[in-house]
Amino acid sequence: MEELLEIKDIRTVIETIFNQKIPFNRYLGMRVGSLDPARPTLEIDMREDLIGNFVHNTLHGGVTASILDVTGGVVAFLNLLDRLSDAPVAEKVARFAKLGTIDLRVDFLRPGRGTRFVSTGYILRTGNKVAVTRMELHNETDTLIAVGTGAYTVS
Amino acid sequence: MEELLEIKDIRTVIETIFNQKIPFNRYLGMRVGSLDPARPTLEIDMREDLIGNFVHNTLHGGVTASILDVTGGVVAFLNLLDRLSDAPVAEKVARFAKLGTIDLRVDFLRPGRGTRFVSTGYILRTGNKVAVTRMELHNETDTLIAVGTGAYTVS
Amino acid sequence: MEELLEIKDIRTVIETIFNQKIPFNRYLGMRVGSLDPARPTLEIDMREDLIGNFVHNTLHGGVTASILDVTGGVVAFLNLLDRLSDAPVAEKVARFAKLGTIDLRVDFLRPGRGTRFVSTGYILRTGNKVAVTRMELHNETDTLIAVGTGAYTVS
Amino acid sequence: MEELLEIKDIRTVIETIFNQKIPFNRYLGMRVGSLDPARPTLEIDMREDLIGNFVHNTLHGGVTASILDVTGGVVAFLNLLDRLSDAPVAEKVARFAKLGTIDLRVDFLRPGRGTRFVSTGYILRTGNKVAVTRMELHNETDTLIAVGTGAYTVS
Numbered sequence: 016m017e018e019l020l021e022i023k024d025i026r027t028v029i030e031t032i033f034n035q036k037i038p039f040n041r042y043l044g045m046r047v048g049s050l051d052p053a054r055p056t057l058e059i060d061m062r063e064d065l066i067g068n069f070v071h072n073t074l075h076g077g078v079t080a081s082i083l084d085v086t087g088g089v090v091a092f093l094n095l096l097d098r099l100s101d102a103p104v105a106e107k108v109a110r111f112a113k114l115g116t117i118d119l120r121v122d123f124l125r126p127g128r129g130t131r132f133v134s135t136g137y138i139l140r141t142g143n144k145v146a147v148t149r150m151e152l153h154n155e156t157d158t159l160i161a162v163g164t165g166a167y168t169v170s
Numbered sequence: 171m172e173e174l175l176e177i178k179d180i181r182t183v184i185e186t187i188f189n190q191k192i193p194f195n196r197y198l199g200m201r202v203g204s205l206d207p208a209r210p211t212l213e214i215d216m217r218e219d220l221i222g223n224f225v226h227n228t229l230h231g232g233v234t235a236s237i238l239d240v241t242g243g244v245v246a247f248l249n250l251l252d253r254l255s256d257a258p259v260a261e262k263v264a265r266f267a268k269l270g271t272i273d274l275r276v277d278f279l280r281p282g283r284g285t286r287f288v289s290t291g292y293i294l295r296t297g298n299k300v301a302v303t304r305m306e307l308h309n310e311t312d313t314l315i316a317v318g319t320g321a322y323t324v325s
Numbered sequence: 326m327e328e329l330l331e332i333k334d335i336r337t338v339i340e341t342i343f344n345q346k347i348p349f350n351r352y353l354g355m356r357v358g359s360l361d362p363a364r365p366t367l368e369i370d371m372r373e374d375l376i377g378n379f380v381h382n383t384l385h386g387g388v389t390a391s392i393l394d395v396t397g398g399v400v401a402f403l404n405l406l407d408r409l410s411d412a413p414v415a416e417k418v419a420r421f422a423k424l425g426t427i428d429l430r431v432d433f434l435r436p437g438r439g440t441r442f443v444s445t446g447y448i449l450r451t452g453n454k455v456a457v458t459r460m461e462l463h464n465e466t467d468t469l470i471a472v473g474t475g476a477y478t479v480s
Numbered sequence: 481m482e483e484l485l486e487i488k489d490i491r492t493v494i495e496t497i498f499n500q501k502i503p504f505n506r507y508l509g510m511r512v513g514s515l516d517p518a519r520p521t522l523e524i525d526m527r528e529d530l531i532g533n534f535v536h537n538t539l540h541g542g543v544t545a546s547i548l549d550v551t552g553g554v555v556a557f558l559n560l561l562d563r564l565s566d567a568p569v570a571e572k573v574a575r576f577a578k579l580g581t582i583d584l585r586v587d588f589l590r591p592g593r594g595t596r597f598v599s600t601g602y603i604l605r606t607g608n609k610v611a612v613t614r615m616e617l618h619n620e621t622d623t624l625i626a627v628g629t630g631a632y633t634v635s
Contacts, residue, residue, distance in 0.1 A: 038221040039230035066193040073193035076271050077236025084231045116231050117631050118277045119428045122457050140434040144609050145582055147432050152466040166582050272476050275585045277612050279605040295589040299454050302587050321427050348531040349540035376503040385504035385580050387546025402598045426541050432583045
């Protein structure tokens with residue numbers, strides 16, 4: 016954590032955490048596409064290890080759930096940052112460490128065919144204690160694969 | 171698929187599929203514990219790649235969602251098997267291939283601390299088209315980490 | 326049902342069913358606003374019987390869930406109608422009678438303050454067996470009160 | 481509220497609130513069956529106003545969602561009471577007034593046929609900020625009609 020606190024820009028900190036510091040994100044090959052608070056994105060490339068249906072070679076539902084959950088967390092945290100705009104980076108990172116998923120719903124709409132998947136989301140409610148977000152996963156041809164809704168603790 | 175159809179016992183087929191044929195299950199190290207239709211179990215050992223919170227070294231929510239989703243699918247399929255008792259293995263495998271998650275809710279109750287996680291589930295509704303299941307994830311000290319509810323297409 | 330089948334326009338049939346034939350809809354005072362397939366609406370006026378929090382005089386969560394569930398059903402059915410465009414009204418009504426909610430998630434975002442509530446929704450997936458919809462409830466000042474996601478059997 | 485604070489037993493206060501003070505509960509005819517913290521129950525009698533499917537005369541899904549939501553709230557509050565055991569009634573009532581549903585999932589398992597419906601639930605997680613509960617609705621012949629999962633703010 017120490018070295019992260021020396022980074023001045025909180026967005027660089029978040030990107031570093033998500034891409035490099037969270038072992039399972041790295042294991043999946045998940046990476047931050049954009050940290051635009053209105054429409055952040057996360058991306059993942061298809062590869063054999065991520066297949067769920069070995070007849071149709073589609074993305075495993077667990078990968079879909081993973082990227083949607085992380086996306087909701089990113090959305091919740093970026094909105095929290097807006098409220099903490101004048102706080103030092105250390106405090107922001109501390110708040111980030113407290114972020115937790117309360118619950119997640121995933122709707123699997125279409126088979127996860129594709130070579131690259133992009134997840135995005137937006138905030139529905141941002142409170143002092145709980146944030147609620149909606150998320151969507153598309154493939155590289157912009158087909159909607161799955162959506163989700165998540166509730167997160169933010170304090 | 172060919173070699174699977176030569177196996178006479180459908181439960182051995184299922185176990186082989188889940189443990190060896192689904193790439194992402196294998197990647198996570200997920201394995202079938204029991205195929206008792208009343209309370210099947212799936213297991214996963216903690217290891218560094220599966221960590222979500224790198225401060226507390228807890229299981230990533232995506233791993234939790236993955237194992238609960240697969241568990242619900244196993245529950246749904248085992249109940250479907252009861253209805254297909256006299257059908258040939260090939261037909262049972264064909265039905266298995268059609269099984270799909272419609273939606274999944276995961277409730278993250280406690281931090282995913284532990285060395286081994288065991289997931290189980292039971293059927294709530296078994297219909298011709300849709301099955302509904304409840305799932306639970308415990309660690310090796312029997313602490314309840316998360317629960318889930320899933321709806322699956324079974325035809 | 327007999328008299329409904331004499332109505333030539335299926336949309337008039339649906340509106341009649343929702344407004345007059347479903348006892349609980351009538352009891353709540355729920356009524357069809359629009360049957361535009363892209364964005365149908367249902368409306369309900371606040372009144373004392375519908376209050377949940379007697380300190381803040383806000384809408385009961387059960388009323389919110391009720392109108393979102395019905396809205397999802399309307400969305401699912403209007404999309405099904407598109408596929409049945411050449412079928413006789415009797416068949417369309419028969420399909421309508423088979424429509425059922427599999428599951429529903431409701432997110433209560435803000436207290437249900439207001440004098441009139443309008444619910445709308447859109448389709449996420451329309452299949453032969455299952456439809457998935459998203460719904461939203463606003464009050465008369467366009468404040469977003471709650472959202473929902475529903476899965477419906479359509480066959 | 482004043483007269484409620486003169487009641488010495490918090491359980492009597494809760495029962496009074498649920499049965500008499502929440503307009504929509506009264507409108508539905510919902511009443512407290514038991515306030516046993518391990519398995520509280522709420523009951524509702526079938527009557528024409530509560531019908532959703534006018535062909536099969538089954539309970540409207542919105543009524544099901546309403547009673548499950550209220551049941552989850554009762555479960556969450558009874559568990560909170562255990563933590564507040566030495567606090568004065570006024571403080572307990574104040575905490576009750578802050579109780580809110582974050583989100584609710586309802587699974588509609590079987591048609592709501594019956595003359596009387598009984599809802600019960602149990603706690604999954606009880607925290608300082610968020611409680612999570614599971615609920616079930618049976619009819620008078622003990623057929624399981626629907627289940628639910630809810631997250632509630634408790635502070």
